[in-house]
Amino acid sequence: MIWPLDIIILTIVIICGIAAISIKDLLGAAIMFGAYSFMMCLLWSVMGAVDVAFTEASVGAGVSTVFFVAAVFRTTRRTRD
Amino acid sequence: MEALGSLIIAKYNYWAVIALLLIGLYAMITKKNLIKKIIGMNIFQTAIILFYVSIGSKKGATIPIITHGHGDASHAVHSVEYINPLPHVLMLTAIVVSVATLGVALALAMKVYSQYGTLEEDEIREKIMESEPV
Amino acid sequence: MRALGLATVFCFGAILFYISFDFPGWGDENSPASRHVSPYYIEHTMDDTSVPNIVTAILADYRGYDTLFETAVIFSAGLACFFLLRIPERQAPPARFYRHLATGITFRIEKGGRLPEDTDEFERIDSVWVPYDVIIGMTCRLVVPFIQLFALYVIAHGHHSPGGGFQGGVIFGAAIILFAISNNLRRTLKRMSEKTSALLGSLGVLIYAGTGILCMVLGAGFLNYSALASLLGVDPVSARSHGILIVEIGVGIAVTAVMVWIYYNLSSAGRQDEGL
Numbered sequence: 001m002i003w004p005l006d007i008i009i010l011t012i013v014i015i016c017g018i019a020a021i022s023i024k025d026l027l028g029a030a031i032m033f034g035a036y037s038f039m040m041c042l043l044w045s046v047m048g049a050v051d052v053a054f055t056e057a058s059v060g061a062g063v064s065t066v067f068f069v070a071a072v073f074r075t076t077r078r079t080r081d
Numbered sequence: 082m083e084a085l086g087s088l089i090i091a092k093y094n095y096w097a098v099i100a101l102l103l104i105g106l107y108a109m110i111t112k113k114n115l116i117k118k119i120i121g122m123n124i125f126q127t128a129i130i131l132f133y134v135s136i137g138s139k140k141g142a143t144i145p146i147i148t149h150g151h152g153d154a155s156h157a158v159h160s161v162e163y164i165n166p167l168p169h170v171l172m173l174t175a176i177v178v179s180v181a182t183l184g185v186a187l188a189l190a191m192k193v194y195s196q197y198g199t200l201e202e203d204e205i206r207e208k209i210m211e212s213e214p215v
Numbered sequence: 216m217r218a219l220g221l222a223t224v225f226c227f228g229a230i231l232f233y234i235s236f237d238f239p240g241w242g243d244e245n246s247p248a249s250r251h252v253s254p255y256y257i258e259h260t261m262d263d264t265s266v267p268n269i270v271t272a273i274l275a276d277y278r279g280y281d282t283l284f285e286t287a288v289i290f291s292a293g294l295a296c297f298f299l300l301r302i303p304e305r306q307a308p309p310a311r312f313y314r315h316l317a318t319g320i321t322f323r324i325e326k327g328g329r330l331p332e333d334t335d336e337f338e339r340i341d342s343v344w345v346p347y348d349v350i351i352g353m354t355c356r357l358v359v360p361f362i363q364l365f366a367l368y369v370i371a372h373g374h375h376s377p378g379g380g381f382q383g384g385v386i387f388g389a390a391i392i393l394f395a396i397s398n399n400l401r402r403t404l405k406r407m408s409e410k411t412s413a414l415l416g417s418l419g420v421l422i423y424a425g426t427g428i429l430c431m432v433l434g435a436g437f438l439n440y441s442a443l444a445s446l447l448g449v450d451p452v453s454a455r456s457h458g459i460l461i462v463e464i465g466v467g468i469a470v471t472a473v474m475v476w477i478y479y480n481l482s483s484a485g486r487q488d489e490g491l
Contacts, residue, residue, distance in 0.1 A: 059385050080113070140243075167273065168248070184293070
């Protein structure tokens with residue numbers, strides 16, 4: 001467990017999380033959510049949880065982002081807050 | 082000062098998890114758009130998974146795959162050398178359940194949109210109030 | 216509303232911050248989480264099941280009951296999406312768009328009318344139409360079999376490396392979703408129809424529960440794989456390893472089918488006519 005890498009990835013995770021809920025364009029929020037999932041996957045593999053990181057990489061940064069983009073495509077892309 | 086430094090080093094991962102929990106909870110409570118609420122729910126779920134995984138870590142230990150495999154049967158395995166695998170197992174279930182919940186939540190949001198034409202909570206409430214017989 | 220939300224969140228955060236001083240420090244070997252059950256799992260996995268990946272052994276053997284219900288949960292999520300969104304064709308007949316290839320004129324036929332399937336002067340297009348991109352379509356068609364092969368490797372090699380049933384199943388489903396995104400949704404539906412994915416989903420859960428019941432029929436308890444030793448002809452330790460592989464295959468099939476099914480229903484808003 002390399003602590004400088006840990007602190008950097010934790011900072012990026014928190015920034016991605018705040019960005020994902022603040023962007024007004026829903027498609028951009030879905031993509032930022034995919035980036036957040038991928039940074040979480042890196043964090044867990046730094047901590048040694050390789051199975052969990054593998055699952056999160058395929059599920060969170062893969063299939064979950066596709067579901068969000070499909071739902072945004074079928075509804076509306078604008079939001080006011 | 083050193084006590085404060087060692088306190089921060091021992092606990093900063095819990096404080097990061099608390100920050101992520103608060104971000105997810107804030108999004109679920111205050112945002113009006115349904116998709117933003119669903120994103121907040123997922124941030125909350127992955128923060129809980131981070132909490133459990135960080136509980137299972139040990140200093141100086143390696144990943145929970147036994148190194149010598151089927152070769153030497155007489156080599157004893159010490160539990161100090163491997164990190165705790167039990168939280169990883171529980172969190173695998175949690176990740177799969179979170180993607181199932183995400184699918185159903187998005188299906189519900191699409192149904193709401195096809196019925197009311199909007200995804201904002203206050204506009205939906207106005208439309209429900211209008212269509213109710215007084 | 217926003218001030219009330221901020222106040223709630225800060226109170227919650229203050230309580231959690233106060234609690235965090237009682238937790239064990241990070242990376243401590245003597246924390247209570249690492250002292251009771253997990254040393255047994257780490258030290259006895261090779262002797263009991265001969266599977267080096269401890270996480271896979273716990274997931275499919277020691278805690279196999281949880282994984283059975285998790286597979287049932289993901290199948291019921293696919294079922295819930297189907298019941299929420301699916302609109303059968305006779306209930307809302309769609310409007311179809313066609314394009315004449317020679318002149319580029321597009322026209323719309325309402326209320327479910329259609330042209331014959333195999334005319335080569337007209338092609339069927341989506342309501343949001345972009346020209347068919349040869350590079351993307353052909354590249355994705357070439358790459359998809361390799362992704363599926365990698366997914367099968369991840370399922371089969373889950374005993375010795377990070378991987379297992381869930382990861383391989385999701386990667387297989389993602390390969391099919393890639394094909395659906397790059398080419399048409401209708402072409403994907405011709406290759407893997409919705410009925411196939413629903414049946415495969417339930418087949419996966421059936422394989423898992425069926426293995427458990429088979430162990431019970433052969434004399435041991437539910438999901439005790441050492442009872443399969445007489446059926447497979449190996450010693451009980453290897454029988455547990457093979458039992459883990461069988462249930463991982465069941466889980467992989469179920470997860471693949473459900474991911475594809477949820478994608479079909481979400482991306483076409485229930486009509487299964489035109490996708491992303």
